[in-house]
Amino acid sequence: MESILFNIFAVLAVLSALLVVVNPLSRSPVTSAMFLVTTMISISGLFVLLNAYFLAAVQILVYAGAVMVLFLFVIMLLDVQETARRKLRIVSLVMGFVAVGALFGVYKSSVEATYEDVEAVDEVVVGSTEALARGLFSKDNGFILPFEIVSILLLVAMIGAILLSKKELR
Amino acid sequence: MMEPTLSHYLLVSGALFSIGLLGVIVRRNLLIIYMSLELMLNSANVALVAMSRFYGKLDGQVMVFFIITVAAAEVAVGLALIVALYRKRQTAEVEDLATMKL
Numbered sequence: 357m358e359s360i361l362f363n364i365f366a367v368l369a370v371l372s373a374l375l376v377v378v379n380p381l382s383r384s385p386v387t388s389a390m391f392l393v394t395t396m397i398s399i400s401g402l403f404v405l406l407n408a409y410f411l412a413a414v415q416i417l418v419y420a421g422a423v424m425v426l427f428l429f430v431i432m433l434l435d436v437q438e439t440a441r442r443k444l445r446i447v448s449l450v451m452g453f454v455a456v457g458a459l460f461g462v463y464k465s466s467v468e469a470t471y472e473d474v475e476a477v478d479e480v481v482v483g484s485t486e487a488l489a490r491g492l493f494s495k496d497n498g499f500i501l502p503f504e505i506v507s508i509l510l511l512v513a514m515i516g517a518i519l520l521s522k523k524e525l526r
Numbered sequence: 527m528m529e530p531t532l533s534h535y536l537l538v539s540g541a542l543f544s545i546g547l548l549g550v551i552v553r554r555n556l557l558i559i560y561m562s563l564e565l566m567l568n569s570a571n572v573a574l575v576a577m578s579r580f581y582g583k584l585d586g587q588v589m590v591f592f593i594i595t596v597a598a599a600e601v602a603v604g605l606a607l608i609v610a611l612y613r614k615r616q617t618a619e620v621e622d623l624a625t626m627k628l
Contacts, residue, residue: 373542402535
């Protein structure tokens with residue numbers, strides 16, 4: 357059962373990721389964004405298979421929800437027709453496939469040499485909300501300082517986004 | 527059928543990363559390059575969660591939590607930059623943005 361679901365989600369994620377980047381039928385950013393949503397949802401399915409339930413929910417909420425809505429808003433602000441008109445050069449496409457395929461080949465052989473016989477440990481970690489919160493906020497080996505720094509980072513990003521989208525950019 | 531092992535998950539993650547890299551190399555629209563960057567970040571998340579599952583440590587998932595937060599902040603600022611750039615130059619194609627001067 358798990359392997360069937362893994363195959364479905366993995367194939368769906370990789371296929372729709374390919375359609376984000378090189379879609380033979382449409383070059384518009386809106387279709388790319390829609391296929392990116394499919395990829396995100398498949399990745400959250402993989403998270404569920406890996407017992408990371410909280411992260412699966414956050415993945416859908418943050419990526420498929422917030423981030424993609426932001427992308428679609430910006431696509432609507434920008435000129436979409438322009439991109440759809442321009443063609444991708446065949447030469448650059450082939451060269452890109454060759455380069456990235458070679459990189460993936462190196463990665464694949466190194467993964468197969470290193471992690472082939474890794475067995476899952478007996479104790480199953482379940483990434484429920486409670487377990488993740490205990491990992492984050494535990495007193496002795498928690499991540500309290502990084503958590504606070506990230507909250508400041510979010511504040512800075514918010515101020516930056518507001519400042520950048522003001523009419524007069526000084 | 528055999529159960530998916532760590533190397534299967536890592537291969538999926540590597541494939542997603544490669545596709546994202548392909549998008550950054552091949553596509554010339556800023557927004558799609560940005561989407562490819564998101565794809566690469568997500569592939570790293572898949573690898574981290576798989577490691578956390580197969581080695582029995584929760585730290586990988588905590589790290590993914592931070593990555594998602596930082597990625598959200600990055601998207602907000604990056605898209606604001608793209609919109610500001612578009613206002614100045616009326617284009618979002620990287621080949622029209624070959625000069626650094628605004």
